[in-house]
Amino acid sequence: MKAVITVIGKDMVGILAKVSATCADANANIIEVSQSVLQDYFAMVMLIDTENLNVDLARLDENLKKNVTGMQIHVMHEDIFNSMHRI
Amino acid sequence: MGLLNMTDIMETITMIQEEHLDIRTVTMGISLLDCADGDIEHSCGKVYDKVVRRAERLVQVCDGIEKKYGIPIINKRLSVTPVAVLAGASGGDPVRYALSLEQAANTVGVNFIGGFSALVHKGFSPGDRALIDAIPAALSETERVCSSVNIGSTKSGINMDAVALMGRTILETAERTADRQCIGAAKLVVFCNAVEDNPFMAGAFHGTGEPDCVINVGVSGPGVVRSALEKAPPHADLTAVAEIIKKTAFKITRMGQLVGVEASEMLGVPFGIVDLSLAPTPAVGDSVAHILEEIGLEQTGSCGTTAALALLNDAVKKGGVMASSSVGGLSGAFIPVSEDRGMIAAAESGSLTIEKLEAMTAVCSVGLDMVIVPGDTHADIISGLIADEAAIGMINGKTTAVRVIPAIGKNVGDALSFGGLLGRGPVMKIHAGLPSKMIERGGRIPAPLGSLRN
Structure with a gap:
């Protein structure tokens, strides 16, 4: 199964590094990253493979929020996007 | 993102974070x-x-899905x-x-x-x-x-x-x-015309035609619909408005379907229906009345309100039916006065009257909902109100309901506050004429000609 991590907020140094490190700790394989910076506004969407995750999704969400402060972070199972946007 | 793209993902996040999209x-x-x-x-x-x-x-299962x-x-x-x-x-x-x-x-x-x-x-x-x-x-x-x-x-x-x-x-x-x-x-x-699989309170009950145990889901999302309309070109015509509502209702319903199926699997209980009602809350940006005003009314209750609501209610159903093969319950737009910020404001300003609400119930999914009336209202007047609503439902083959709250010891100008999702609202003026003779007659209003469809 796959999950989507989104990170939104003011751009600063090391966001991607912190998110990636937290994913690696949880044994989540990063499949794809897409990010954009518009003026100072940072938005990143990351698709991860959660097949071999060593914590549950809720814990990964907590860890990300702890490690990457000052940003809006969401970890959501990919099915919610598939069901809402695909027929 | 494989089949997913960033715009779609951000749209879902915005709907949940800013526009109050939720499983009600x-x-x-x-x-x-x-x-x-x-x-x-x-x-x-x-x-x-x-x-x-x-x-x-x-x-526990619902918390996990959340x-x-x-x-x-x-x-x-x-x-x-x-x-x-x-x-x-x-x-x-x-x-x-x-x-x-x-x-x-x-x-x-x-x-x-x-x-x-x-x-x-x-x-x-x-x-x-x-x-x-x-x-x-x-x-x-x-x-x-x-x-x-x-x-x-x-x-x-x-x-x-x-x-x-x-x-x-x-x-x-x-x-x-x-x-x-x-x-x-x-x-x-x-x-x-009560339905047997309605997941929304206070009218939910488990009909005798239902299985032993079942999971039904009610979705929400007035804020999402209003926001989608707000982003539309200012002079989009009403066909375009209906199309936007349809598409939004589709997405909302798909989410409800996903959650319902998952919950039923995890609980080992059959999945019943998704009720694709637009259910408002008193929170800012979660109002059905504000959708009507976004369509173009100065304030809900004015002339044009019934037509705007009819368009909304119908478009919600069309979008929802495409999204799930198990649509049921009440499915449409709810117009509870005390649970909807825009409705409360319209009732307070005098723009919205009980008579107009009654007309609105002919084209929405339920009826006179969360309407506060003076505490000294005669029981026969409340019965008359119930009979009127029931007549609209009976003739049009739809569900109608009455949930009125007589505010004991209070009158027009006062208010009641229930707190939480039930909200608050002003005491509304109700026609004081007594239908007592009619109510005392009792008996049954015969089934309409429309009932003979066999």
Whole structure:
């Protein structure tokens, strides 16, 4: 199964590094990253493979929020996007 | 992102974070038919045991789904077989059942349990009569129990004896809870054409045609619809407006379907329906009235309101039906006055009257909902209001409901505040003319010609 991590907020140094490190700790394989910076506004969407995750999704969400402060972070199972946007 | 793209992902996040998209309720329906017993104490014991056994994991499973998908599930609720059926078998005081249901709801941690109900559209059985007589006591002695009574249907006409009785019952329920903002009456719904799989309170009950246990889901999302309309070109015509609403309703319903199927799998209980109602809350940006105003009304209640609501209600259904093959319940737009910021404002300013609300109920999914009337309103006037609503439902083959709250000791200019999702609202002016002679006639309004479809 796959999950989507989104990170939104003011751009600063090391966001991607912190998110990636937290994913690696949880044994989540990063499949794809897409990010954009518009003026100072940072938005990143990351698709991860959660097949071999060593914590549950809720814990990964907590860890990300702890490690990457000052940003809006969401970890959501990919099915919610598939069901809402695909027929 | 493979098949996903960033715009779609950000749209979902915005809907949830900023536009109040949520699953309004996951409601487990539980049949109590196997709890019937000639002894009311035994019967109540069985009811408690079955409800707790079936629903003990409901809250936990919903919390898990909430975390997995990042979508808030606001309410976890239960609906049960109309208790009048059990009361008929056991005799005794039906309030005992209400207390058992309250206790079970407490144990499993749900905020409402619906089904203190009777279906009397064609007449009363002894159990029905006893249950209705017990409603004021049951609703004043419990907090989580909700009650509903079906007094008419397209197939059978309107039971006017029940209409007369319910006018008095609503008033007495409000009086019994006068020290608590008359909250009892906010948990009591009078229906015409009640549906058996409605997941929304206070009118939810588990019909006798339903399986032993089932999961029904109610989605929400007025804020999402309003926001989608706001982003549209300012002079988009109404066909384009309907199209936008349809597309948004599709997305909302798909999410409900996903959650419903997942919850039913995890609980090992069949999935029933998604109710794709637009259910407002008093929160800013979560109002159905504001959608109507976004379509182009100065304020809800003005001329044009009924047409805008008809467009909205229909477009919501069209989008939802495409998204799920299990659409059911009430499905449409709700217009509860006290639960909707825009409706409250329109009622306070005098733009929205009960008469206009009545017209709106002919094209929305339910009826006169969460309407506060003066405390000295005569029971026959409330019965007249119920009869009017039931007539609209009966003739048009749709569900209509009345949930009015007589504000005991208060009058026009005052207000009631229930707190939480039930909201607050002004006391609205109601026509003071007495329909007493008509109500006292009793009997039945015969089923309309439209009922003869075989």
